[in-house]
Amino acid sequence: MNNPHKNARTTPLGRAEMIRRIVEDGRPVAEVAAGFGISERRARTWLARWRAEGPAGLENRSSRAGMETVIEATLVDLGLAGHQALIVAHGDTANPHLHIALNRVHPITGVAWSTKHDYARLERSVYRQAQRMGFAAVPGRHNDPGNKRSLTRARTRGAMMRARKAKNEAERPWNRKQTEGVAPLLRRIFESGQSWSELREALRAAGGELEAKGQGLIVRDQGGTGYVKLSSLGPGIRLGILEQKFGERFADFLARPLPTINGKALTDTGFEPVKHVRPGDIHTPPGNNAKAAAELEPDVHEGQ
Numbered sequence: 001m002n003n004p005h006k007n008a009r010t011t012p013l014g015r016a017e018m019i020r021r022i023v024e025d026g027r028p029v030a031e032v033a034a035g036f037g038i039s040e041r042r043a044r045t046w047l048a049r050w051r052a053e054g055p056a057g058l059e060n061r062s063s064r065a066g067m068e069t070v071i072e073a074t075l076v077d078l079g080l081a082g083h084q085a086l087i088v089a090h091g092d093t094a095n096p097h098l099h100i101a102l103n104r105v106h107p108i109t110g111v112a113w114s115t116k117h118d119y120a121r122l123e124r125s126v127y128r129q130a131q132r133m134g135f136a137a138v139p140g141r142h143n144d145p146g147n148k149r150s151l152t153r154a155r156t157r158g159a160m161m162r163a164r165k166a167k168n169e170a171e172r173p174w175n176r177k178q179t180e181g182v183a184p185l186l187r188r189i190f191e192s193g194q195s196w197s198e199l200r201e202a203l204r205a206a207g208g209e210l211e212a213k214g215q216g217l218i219v220r221d222q223g224g225t226g227y228v229k230l231s232s233l234g235p236g237i238r239l240g241i242l243e244q245k246f247g248e249r250f251a252d253f254l255a256r257p258l259p260t261i262n263g264k265a266l267t268d269t270g271f272e273p274v275k276h277v278r279p280g281d282i283h284t285p286p287g288n289n290a291k292a293a294a295e296l297e298p299d300v301h302e303g304q
Helices: 012-023 029-035 040-058 064-077 118-132 151-170 176-192 196-205 239-246 250-255 289-296
Strands: 085-090 097-102 208-213 216-221 227-229
Touching: 012 029, 012 040, 029 040, 064 085, 064 097, 064 118, 176 196, 176 227, 196 208, 196 239, 196 250, 208 227, 208 250, 216 239, 239 250
Parallel strands: none
Antiparallel strands: 085 097, 208 216, 216 227
């Protein structure tokens, strides 16, 4: 196959110049490789080939005949031998390769080729060809039975499913029964709060977290069991009403810079939550926020 770019850096002439700079000029391999736009590992591969075979080791090893063999075998393996195909081969890079554009519809039968399991079929075909031609065959999910159902993959998939389930549960609003279990305490906290800081402080002491969601606010359980909307707590507990009461938008409150001591940012809460709000487990007698938090959280203490 004619090479229209035989003076390119990654073609035999370019490789020869690269070897000259390494061997004759004594320049570091990594430095020369960077100048030619390839990795140090790739440069060392060409250096090893040159030392073993001389200038012949710098030639492209994929000939036109070899590429045509690969094309024919691949099309046969995929059941596309009779289909129209446009093939473009590149020999002007460090890794000669092929591009194949296909007409899925057979020119005679008019039947479209099925793409079902096409990746698996292609992977197996390339693997077999690499072994047959003496190349390094890269194992994959579809050509190596040991990789298909490996314990590592199974554990990874299981961990992903568990993480997804936990996330879905955390994003799920509490049902009516769950909401009724926490509503009395949350209503007292909201009704007694005199500022966003005080409100969030009391909620965190009880194991909750105030967050914006959609057009309103929610209280999310720090334990990840879900959340309750403010609209579920009563008609007087709404974002707009709280902003009017506190004289500050919630978004502006969140944007406020945190105070610092010795350059270290502090949270605006004086409590360290030690127990999470759980649906249905709150039975706190009436009282102000501090009392409610103390009765719910007997081990709550001021932050250092």
